[in-house]
C-alpha cells in the first residue's frame with residue numbers, strides 16, 4: 816500500500832557483485848567522504864564488504880553493506896538515494912535474511928548522535944538502543960580525519976549510538 820498518497824515505485828534488490836564495486840565505492844565516497852568507515856574504533860573498507868543494492872529501472876538507488884563476524888552481523892552502511900519509497904526497509908530486510916541464513920544471533924549497527932532520522936528509522940523496524948559511546952567520534956577522527964565536526968542539522972558530531980536487533984534461535988535455519 817503506497818504511503819502518503821504516492822504511487823508505488825517498483826525497485827529491485829540484488830546482492831552486490833564484484834562488477835558493482837566501482838559504482839558502489841563512488842556512492843559510498845559521495846555519501847560518507849570515502850569508503851573507509853570507522854565504528855567502535857575500528858577502521859575498515861566498506862567498499863570491500865558484502866551487500867545488497869536497489870535499482871529503479873536499472874539505476875542504482877540504494878546500497879547496504881554488512882559484516883558477519885563472531886555470530887553477529889554488523890550493518891556497516893545503509894544509503895537510500897530515493898527516500899520514502901521503501902528501499903531502506905527492503906535493503907535492511909535483505910541483510911536480516913542473510914544474517915539469519917548465516918546463523919547470526921544479533922544484528923547491530925552504529926549511528927551517530929546527530930542522525931535523528933536513523934534513530935527513528937531503525938527503532939520503527941524493531942531495533943533497540945544497546946549502548947552509548949560518548950565522544951567516540953574523537954577517536955574515529957584520528958583514524959578517518961575526513962569525518963566532519965558538525966553533523967546533520969548542524970548538531971556537533973560527537974557520540975556513537977549502538978542499536979541492535981536480537982534474532983531468536985527459532986528465526987535461524989536448523990543446523991545439521
Ligand SMILES: CC(C)(COP(=O)(O)OP(=O)(O)OC[C@H]1O[C@@H](n2cnc3c(N)ncnc32)[C@H](O)[C@@H]1OP(=O)(O)O)[C@@H](O)C(=O)NCCC(=O)NCCS
Pocket residue numbers: 816817818819821823824892893894895896897898899900901902903904905924925926930932933935936939
Ligand atoms: C535511513 C534511510 C536509509 C531510510 O531509507 P528510505 O529508503 O527512505 O527508507 P524507507 O522508504 O523504507 O522508509 C522511510 C520512510 O518512508 C516510508 N515509506 C515506506 N514506503 C513508502 C512508500 N511507498 N511511499 C512513501 N513513503 C514510504 C516509511 O514508512 C518510512 O517512514 P517511517 O520511518 O516513518 O516508518 C535513508 O533515510 C538514508 O539513506 N539516510 C541517510 C544515510 C543514513 O543515515 N543511513 C543510516 C545510518 S546508519
